[in-house]
Amino acid sequence: MTAVEFTNQVQEISVTLRPAAMTLTRDADDARDLVQETLLKALLNRDKFKAGTNMKAWLYTIMRNTFINNYNKITKRSTKIDSTDYFQYYTTDDSFITYNQATATFMMADINRAIAGLNEDFRKPFVMYYIGYKYLEIADQLQIPIGTVKNRIHIARKELKKYLKIYSTN
Template identity: 50%
Template sequence: MTQKEFSETINFHSSSLRLHALNFTKDPEDANDLLQDTLLKATRFVSKFEDGTNIKGWLFVIMRNTFINNYRKCLKTREHITQEEEITYANLFHSAETNGSVGNFAIQDIKRALDLLPEKYSSSFIRYFEGYKYHEIADQMQIPLGTVKTYIHEARLLLKKHLKQYRS
């Protein structure tokens, strides 16, 4: 099968693939992303497709496997997210969005609480909050990985103590 024939064939099946993706994701935007990922993988691995086999079935299998892999990746990401009662951007944002003036007070309180932290705790916590991984913080600060984890944990405990009025 030539590349042109392959492209025409997967283009022909794209509408049924999109419906299948919608069954998986239950969201039109996510379905479009899944369809795009599926067609991209199919195009990349066209050499693995054997002529004479069911191309629609092959595409559906690629889509199913892509969806499962993405789902597993999301689960792993959720495992690394901190507990709800811990200080997180989502919790701080929720407490700050209720009212503009209340939000300004919350931001001021957060800044004060961060200023009260010992330097070793605040510097590692702020880096973590900015999105750095534990090992990156350890490399930047030239301290052991376990120490970074301890500093961040202690910072969270102190921030929780100083910001307890914002717990929901």
């Protein structure tokens, strides 16, 4: 097979490589790069292709292997951890503290008290929304405009946030 015939066949098949590259990479730019790298490797290694065999399968194999090699390089590069930073992070971060059931009980009691402390006009739409009602359903059931429902839920959230700021993580 001449170099021109080989190049023409590679060009014809390259169109079918793009969807497979997209499936592998899940990113349009990365897929284009993968196809380009595959075609470059195929053209550079033309002498390794055996005439009469399936060129499409050969190109797909090059593409798959290129993807796997690139993926392995990326994961190896990103998994190196400096153990001193690792231990320092996990020993000083409070988010890894395990709380017992008593803490959750106190929190729930505070949340329930805060909700009970809301004005009835705000509490009712908020509780309905919390248990799963949609804005339109709440408006129909309470016979108030949907904008009022949204406003009351918003105000209820602000009040609860103010009352429960001791539990804020920020």
